[in-house]
Amino acid sequence: MRRIISILMENEPGALSRVVGLFSQRNYNIDSLTVAPTEDQSLSRLTLITSGDEARIEQITKHLNRIIDVVKLVDLTGGAHIERELMLIKLKATGARRAEVLRTVEIFRGQVVDQTDSTYSIQLTGTSEKLDGFLAAISDCKVLEVARTGVTGISRGTKVLAI
Amino acid sequence: MTGERTEQAELLSGGEMLIRALRDEGVKIIFGYPGGAVLHIYDAIFHQDHVEHILVRHEQAATHAADGYARATGKAGVVLVTSGPGATNAITGIATAYMDSVPLVVISGQVESRMVGTDAFQETDMVGISRPIVKHSFIARNAAEIPLLVKKAFHIATTGRPGPVVIDIPKDTTDPRVKAPYVYPSEISMRSYSAPEKGHPGQIRKAVDALLHAKRPMLYSGGGVIQGNAAEAVTRLARLLGYPITNTLMGLGGFPASDPQFVGMLGMHGTYEANMAMHYCDVLLCAGARFDDRVTNSDVKKFCPDATVVHIDIDPASISKTVTADIPIVGAVASVFEDMIAEIERSKAKPDADTLKIWWDQINRWREKDSLRIPEPENGLIKPQQVVKLVHEMTGGDAYVSSDVGQHQMFAAQYYGFDRPRRWINSGGLGTMGFGLPAAMGAQFAFPDAVSVCITGEGSFLMNMQEFATCMQYQLPIKVICLNNQALGMVKQWQDMQYGGRYSHSTYAESLPDFVKLTESFGHVGIRISRPEELRDKLTECFALKDRLVFVDVLVDPDEHVYPMAIKGGAMKDMILSKTERT
Numbered sequence A: 001m002r003r004i005i006s007i008l009m010e011n012e013p014g015a016l017s018r019v020v021g022l023f024s025q026r027n028y029n030i031d032s033l034t035v036a037p038t039e040d041q042s043l044s045r046l047t048l049i050t051s052g053d054e055a056r057i058e059q060i061t062k063h064l065n066r067i068i069d070v071v072k073l074v075d076l077t078g079g080a081h082i083e084r085e086l087m088l089i090k091l092k093a094t095g096a097r098r099a100e101v102l103r104t105v106e107i108f109r110g111q112v113v114d115q116t117d118s119t120y121s122i123q124l125t126g127t128s129e130k131l132d133g134f135l136a137a138i139s140d141c142k143v144l145e146v147a148r149t150g151v152t153g154i155s156r157g158t159k160v161l162a163i
Numbered sequence B: 001m002t003g004e005r006t007e008q009a010e011l012l013s014g015g016e017m018l019i020r021a022l023r024d025e026g027v028k029i030i031f032g033y034p035g036g037a038v039l040h041i042y043d044a045i046f047h048q049d050h051v052e053h054i055l056v057r058h059e060q061a062a063t064h065a066a067d068g069y070a071r072a073t074g075k076a077g078v079v080l081v082t083s084g085p086g087a088t089n090a091i092t093g094i095a096t097a098y099m100d101s102v103p104l105v106v107i108s109g110q111v112e113s114r115m116v117g118t119d120a121f122q123e124t125d126m127v128g129i130s131r132p133i134v135k136h137s138f139i140a141r142n143a144a145e146i147p148l149l150v151k152k153a154f155h156i157a158t159t160g161r162p163g164p165v166v167i168d169i170p171k172d173t174t175d176p177r178v179k180a181p182y183v184y185p186s187e188i189s190m191r192s193y194s195a196p197e198k199g200h201p202g203q204i205r206k207a208v209d210a211l212l213h214a215k216r217p218m219l220y221s222g223g224g225v226i227q228g229n230a231a232e233a234v235t236r237l238a239r240l241l242g243y244p245i246t247n248t249l250m251g252l253g254g255f256p257a258s259d260p261q262f263v264g265m266l267g268m269h270g271t272y273e274a275n276m277a278m279h280y281c282d283v284l285l286c287a288g289a290r291f292d293d294r295v296t297n298s299d300v301k302k303f304c305p306d307a308t309v310v311h312i313d314i315d316p317a318s319i320s321k322t323v324t325a326d327i328p329i330v331g332a333v334a335s336v337f338e339d340m341i342a343e344i345e346r347s348k349a350k351p352d353a354d355t356l357k358i359w360w361d362q363i364n365r366w367r368e369k370d371s372l373r374i375p376e377p378e379n380g381l382i383k384p385q386q387v388v389k390l391v392h393e394m395t396g397g398d399a400y401v402s403s404d405v406g407q408h409q410m411f412a413a414q415y416y417g418f419d420r421p422r423r424w425i426n427s428g429g430l431g432t433m434g435f436g437l438p439a440a441m442g443a444q445f446a447f448p449d450a451v452s453v454c455i456t457g458e459g460s461f462l463m464n465m466q467e468f469a470t471c472m473q474y475q476l477p478i479k480v481i482c483l484n485n486q487a488l489g490m491v492k493q494w495q496d497m498q499y500g501g502r503y504s505h506s507t508y509a510e511s512l513p514d515f516v517k518l519t520e521s522f523g524h525v526g527i528r529i530s531r532p533e534e535l536r537d538k539l540t541e542c543f544a545l546k547d548r549l550v551f552v553d554v555l556v557d558p559d560e561h562v563y564p565m566a567i568k569g570g571a572m573k574d575m576i577l578s579k580t581e582r583t
């Protein structure tokens, strides 16, 4: 099962490598990972996507909690939540293709952020599924480059991950 | 964190702060080896006499000695090593402590901050290299933060599930010319770290209920009971219930081996009755143990098929890691046991005496197999098991006994019969050959008047024998009992059993040193025993030399195997009992 785990950790050197190290050490997989400081400069927030059955996820969260730099964590997939990923994509578009691409971008509520005679650079945000959907929709075009941030997320309602 | 006011604080250099902080933490002794990156610190050591520094002969031995000290006392062991090779030499010792949850604070020197990352002379990324084998690690950024790092390191190392903590100290932060006000925090709290204490009352009630209604109960206690100072509480609980109890290799001494309720060690080389009782029990109370594969015999599906499992551990991650707990209890074992005892005393239910008798009758029938009976000596050769029994007798069963890894280790565990916690000092998790001698040094430093024995094998001994020089320098009267089978006996046993007796690189009889002369060359006493008739007299001679280190080279039957032995891939009831008998 796909899980989104959000972690608040001390903004200390080495904290990130402890989290990442845990996954390779214990043979857990990471599908994506994002990390940045929070409004509180002493904390950073890390969101990662992993997968596994119930027992495995329980082990992962227990081991994450054991890391001294980890202050708090939540499995966002355990409740209603919002998840977003940002994708920048550069593709080749010439002639009649150009209009077609623009239409698709509009349908997916993307933005063209740069262009040349033969290329478009497009920005798109949404769930990973939506980004995958866009890639499928423009599969006729030649994709030159894709840069995705990985997922970040937040709980719905009043629930917060904070200290 | 609360600290004294800084106005009148004394000005100290980082090196001085480090040593002063150790002193303020109550540290009496540290084990180390100097080098360029830690010379400022060594100079600070030179100027004081509150913290004694023990100069070992190899950094691996420094960590094992500190580890032995920690296991014998329950306090954190402290290590000081230089950067680069000093730090990497310490790694095996840190991993050993990590696997057995031993509190260590390891201080490693580092090149100057401005040089870090340049592949400077003797630079190594100690925090990176040690990351998977430490509970936590720190890098000092300046002198002023050293006291706080020391405070945090001891707090983390000794609370919760204990473990090693590394403090990496770049040389510039200990510069004697740079002074800062010294304040040692009296208390510490960390928002990201707290150790669980009390167990959940509801879970405790459930566990007690399951235990009181068990038909075939079994208590299984591990190293956590020793580390958590819970041996006394476990013993009271076991006696209150009258249930059978087994200890893991790490848990020996958690319950007195001489008590009739003790069914022996369990697991790969556990007794027949302990493993049978495990397999057939209907309620299993596991305390401070982690269902290691050397216990469960790798196929967990076959493990204790009928049992409701109660698992008490201070580390939530240990619970349901390999064997799913039906009643998990997170908490300090001692506290949970106190609460369980109170709950049992309050509860109206009592274990049913008749049902319990049926179970004990069954266990006693298993006992009749006498799975630890010592085979008759053949061809005038000494049986290693006999030696351990005699060592027990001559030390009144109350010595600090360290060991290495191999057959001799299992014989020590099976035949010494530990009645008290912290007497058995052994690398169970990592299985580090070379651990025994330096660990015995740590125990002897902790208890100078006690008897510190190292039961070793000639292979393991050769891995850290340079420490004989340290033992001479500090006049440590350790008794080293070497069960010399002229081979890597445990490897050879597996080759006998699984590789058709093809001894690939497990024998070296023709190139062993003369251990008696070797010992004498270090200034110690060496004794050789080669015939069963001499065993008692010569061991008596050894233990009579109270203020000397004695190395006893006992030539034992080279073909002896350790039994019982779990049958690979089987259940706990599946064992090989001797060269000719299996279950």
Ligand SMILES: Cc1ncc(C[n+]2csc(CCOP(=O)(O)OP(=O)(O)O)c2C)c(N)n1
Binding pocket: B404, B405, B406, B407, B408, B409, B431, B432, B433, B434, B456, B457, B458, B459, B460, B461, B483, B485, B487, B488, B489, B490, B491
């Ligand atoms: C550092 C290290 N290397 C290798 C091993 C693998 N090993 C386990 S037991 C053993 C043989 C030990 O020989 P010895 O110390 O003579 O003990 P014996 O089994 O003969 O009693 C070996 C090589 C180990 N445990 N530790």
Ligand SMILES: [Mg+2]
Binding pocket: B406, B457, B458, B459, B483, B484, B485, B486, B487, B488, B489
């Ligand atoms: Mg040997």
